[in-house]
Amino acid sequence: MHISRVLATGLGVFALAAAPLLAPSALAADPWLVTESSSSSEKSEKKGKKPDRNGKAPRPQSYDAPDFSDKMWNLEDIGSQLANETATGKGAVVAVIDTGVDVHHPEFEGRFVSPLSWVCPKGVPVPCGGLENADDGHGHGTHVAGTVAAADDGKGVTGVAPDATIMPIRVGDDDGAIVGDLAAATRYATEQGADVITISIGFILGTGPVISNPVFPLDDEWAQSVQEAADAGVLVTLAAGNDGVPYCGQGEFWQDAALCVGAYGPDSDPAVYSGWGYEIDLSAPGGGLLTCEGGIWSTVPMDLDEVDPCTNTPGYAVYAGTSMAAPHVAGVGALLAELGVGGLEAGQRITDTARGAGIPTAPGALTGPRLDAAAAVQ
Numbered sequence: 001m002h003i004s005r006v007l008a009t010g011l012g013v014f015a016l017a018a019a020p021l022l023a024p025s026a027l028a029a030d031p032w033l034v035t036e037s038s039s040s041s042e043k044s045e046k047k048g049k050k051p052d053r054n055g056k057a058p059r060p061q062s063y064d065a066p067d068f069s070d071k072m073w074n075l076e077d078i079g080s081q082l083a084n085e086t087a088t089g090k091g092a093v094v095a096v097i098d099t100g101v102d103v104h105h106p107e108f109e110g111r112f113v114s115p116l117s118w119v120c121p122k123g124v125p126v127p128c129g130g131l132e133n134a135d136d137g138h139g140h141g142t143h144v145a146g147t148v149a150a151a152d153d154g155k156g157v158t159g160v161a162p163d164a165t166i167m168p169i170r171v172g173d174d175d176g177a178i179v180g181d182l183a184a185a186t187r188y189a190t191e192q193g194a195d196v197i198t199i200s201i202g203f204i205l206g207t208g209p210v211i212s213n214p215v216f217p218l219d220d221e222w223a224q225s226v227q228e229a230a231d232a233g234v235l236v237t238l239a240a241g242n243d244g245v246p247y248c249g250q251g252e253f254w255q256d257a258a259l260c261v262g263a264y265g266p267d268s269d270p271a272v273y274s275g276w277g278y279e280i281d282l283s284a285p286g287g288g289l290l291t292c293e294g295g296i297w298s299t300v301p302m303d304l305d306e307v308d309p310c311t312n313t314p315g316y317a318v319y320a321g322t323s324m325a326a327p328h329v330a331g332v333g334a335l336l337a338e339l340g341v342g343g344l345e346a347g348q349r350i351t352d353t354a355r356g357a358g359i360p361t362a363p364g365a366l367t368g369p370r371l372d373a374a375a376a377v378q
């Protein structure tokens with residue numbers, strides 16, 4: 001049985017039917033980001049230079065993104081603007097275990113801590129530190145991070161916890177392949193004091209019946225690390241996956257240690273791709289079919305080759321998937337962390353206050369109660 005790890009993105013709406021799974025993204029100079037030292041480790045490597053591993057993200061000299069707030073049905077749906085009157089995530093740390101985060105993006109300026117990467121310059125042992133090494137050459141991780149914590153500055157998009165600090169942990173390479181050690185990444189985030197860890201990674205079974213086979217036979221260590229995080233008072237949020245199968249039920253360990261998050265679209269119907277089942281803790285906006293209006297607007301690296309036709313703005317793109325849903329819950333976790341509520345207590349608060357909590361979940365029909373940020377922070 002072949003198991004491959006993939007990102008639970010919604011480019012993944014089509015991921016199971018079409019290859020490549022994720023749009024390839026080449027790094028290129030971007031005139032919109034006016035900075036002298038925006039080179040990533042990869043580019044530096046090609047030039048034979050070492051990346052600035054101690055460097056802080058240089059401050060862009062211009063930032064002219066339009067205000068996309070009228071596109072953010074997701075924030076209105078979960079009541080996060082109302083919730084932000086009570087908390088904005090200030091002081092809370094959210095570890096994003098993903099493809100890295102665009103460390104130069106103005107939406108996160110000055111709000112990174114403890115970066116770690118499994119994509120390191122030649123000759124540097126993995127994992128490596130340094131903000132430049134945690135830079136995102138793909139897009140997925142930056143999109144996740146934007147939903148958690150993009151700045152509420154009247155430009156571009158806004159995150160659920162717009163003042164939260166991001167701990168970028170890069171386990172995915174520029175193609176979106178998982179190259180890092182998920183258990184080590186999770187343990188690192190816990191040790192470094194993350195309040196919330198969000199992971200939007202799915203699994204695809206190559207062959208064989210999905211439901212009767214264990215999906216995580218090779219990942220006992222990761223499961224253990226998630227349990228350790230929960231024991232240490234960290235809230236862990238996981239994307240339910242886009243396989244349309246009960247992913248969350250495939251390991252008993254997920255039941256208590258993490259919130260498993262399904263997705264729905266702007267019409268409030270469960271997304272067709274979303275994982276489902278009794279073990280989904282709740283669902284959050286992940287976008288419907290891949291339309292501009294129906295997807296989730298968030299950040300992507302500003303130096304991606306292709307500008308998203310929906311946003312027509314470097315640094316912003318529209319994705320859909322359970323990958324996009326889980327960070328909404330992580331953002332609410334950051335709001336609660338600011339209020340002094342963490343770990344399993346925060347998870348309980350989030351599920352207890354979700355809309356439709358307590359209504360039994362019918363497999364294939366529902367993806368659990370819906371995230372309510374405003375209710376969670378009251």
Ligand SMILES: [Ca+2]
Nearest residue numbers: 151153155157
């Ligand atoms: Ca913004």
Ligand SMILES: [Ca+2]
Nearest residue numbers: 254255258259
């Ligand atoms: Ca759970």
